Amino acid sequence: MSSEWQKTLIRYCCDINSSNIKANGPSQYIKYIDISSIGEGCQKEAFKSILRVEAPSRAQRLIASGDCIISTVRPNRRSMIWIKNAVDNLVASTGFAVLRAKTSVILPRFLYYNLFSQSFTDYLVTREKGAAYPAVSTTDIVDAEIYLPPLPEQQTIIDLLGSLDDRIALLRETNATLESIAQAIFKSWFIDFDPVKAKQAGREPEGMDAATAALFPDSFEESELGLIPKGWEVSPLDEIAVFLNGLALQKYPPNGDDDLPVIKIAQLRKGDSLGADRASREIKPEYIVRDGDVLFSWSGSLEVAIWCGGDGALNQHLFKVTSVEFPKWFYYFWTKQHLSDFQRIAASKATTMGHIQRHHLSNAKVVVPPSKVLLGIDGFMSPLLNMWITNSLRVKSLTLTRDTLLPRLISGKLRLPEAEEILKEATA
Structure with a gap:
């Protein structure tokens, strides 16, 4: 570390919670950042536009461009973000500390990069108080030590790490668009049957070429679900895919260097296996989770996701969903289509951990087109999903590079020329 780097406390580098919204402010509406809006260094959902008079009492912290916001509750979740460009009347919950x-x-x-470092998170975890809602105070945050290089060197480090973060953000935005497009197409073609309705009315189906339009019939027929496209069939969800329940992996304790991380509901929710329990690799191959597998948590927090967190062992309470007959996008979106119903069923259970049972999969019905039609549609849908998976794996790789470089750069342990070489290799 250069002698120009100075050790200091965060409190001497920033103002904390310095701007609060005024009760008699001129704007009727605010953009509200709740805890649920922020993930690990990213915005998970759009900030809510709400009337000021209807805003919750915790909507207090006024946000400006450049502010860093970090959740003071459950710091191990690393819910924080840097606000590059704040919109007018952007307000955060008092569950966040706002550092300017x-x-x-x-x-x-x-x-922000100092706050985002794993060492800072580890420090906060040692200071948290409370069992049900472990939290830290603003004093805990500002009492942390950091190292400050001269401003030009700070900017160079920002440029390097920021280039990785900007690529990660772009890939995530692209994936959000890809999934939105694929979901909209699936709903239009398999739920609302828009192409069939158009042809029945003598119109050309929208958003497709003539070859794709020719795959759809121009009339409907009765079924147990009501009217469905002529020649299509109704099938139980568990007949288009195999729902393999995971193992009680405590029966397969780790026994070597090649042990697998255990994929539980928590890992599915956060999308990686960092810090997961370990299990022996000596399990049947079908219970090994690989990138691109569809996973469905059927108890507790019911979720469906495509796993891109590396090899792991499938734990109980998770289904791995596969099919040799139907393409991945087909059973993935059909499972997602029924997810809200499954969640309602689980919520109705008089237990602490609601769940669904096998017969609920059988009761969930799907509409299946003839194989020729499905094959034609697959030529359009599979590339969308494969691009989504490729982008997700790229995000994983770039994130690993950033998380490797970040602590060494902000502590002065890695020289910038070395970091630039690592970055060049990672982004080649």
């Missing part, structure tokens, strides 16, 4: 950099000593994004 003193730009004469620290650049806003350099402050």
Whole structure:
């Protein structure tokens, strides 16, 4: 580390919770950032636009461009984000601490990278209080030590790490668009039957070429679900895919260097296996989870996701969903289509951990087109899903590179020329 780097406390580098919304402010509406809106260094959902008079009492912290916001509850979840460009009347919950950099000593994004480092999270976890809702205070946050290089060096580090973060953000945005497109197409073609309705009315189906339009019939027929496209069939969900329940992996304790991380509901929710329990690799191959597998948690927090977190062992309470007859997008979106019903069933259970049972999969019905039609549609849908998986794996790789470089850069342990070489290899 250069002698120009100075050790200091966060409290000397920023103002914390310095701006609060005024009760008699001029705007009727605010953009509200709740805890659920923020993930690990990312925005998970759109900030809510709500009337000021209807805003919850915790909507207090006024946000400006460059602010860093970090959740004070459950710091191990790393719910934080750097606000690059704040919209007018952007307000955060009091569940966040808002740090505004003193730009004469620290650049806003350099402050954020210090907050985002795993060592800072580890420090906060040691300071948390409370069992049900472990939390830290603003004093805990500002009492943390950080190292400050000169401002030009801060900017160089920001440029390097920021280039990775910007690529990650772009890939995530692309994936959100890809899934939105695929979901909209699936709903239009397999739930609402828009192409069939158009042809029945003598119109050309929208958003497809003539070859794709020719795959759809121009009339309906009765079924147990009501009217469905002529020649299509109704099938139980568990007849288009195999729902393999995971193992009680405590019966397969780790026994070597090649042990597998255990994929539980928690790992499915966060999308990686960091810090997971381990299990022996000596399990049947079908119970090994690989990138691109569809996973469905059938108890507790019911979710369906495509796993891109590396090899792992399938734990009980998770289904691995596969099919040799139907394409992945088909059984993935049909399972997602029924997810809200499954969640209602689980919520109705008089237990602490609601769940569904096998017969609920059988009771969930899907509409299946003839194989020729499905094959034609697959030529359009599978590339969308495969691109989504490829992008997700790229995000995983770039995130690993960033998380490797970040602690060494902000502590001065890695020289910038070395970091630039690592970055060049990672983004080649």
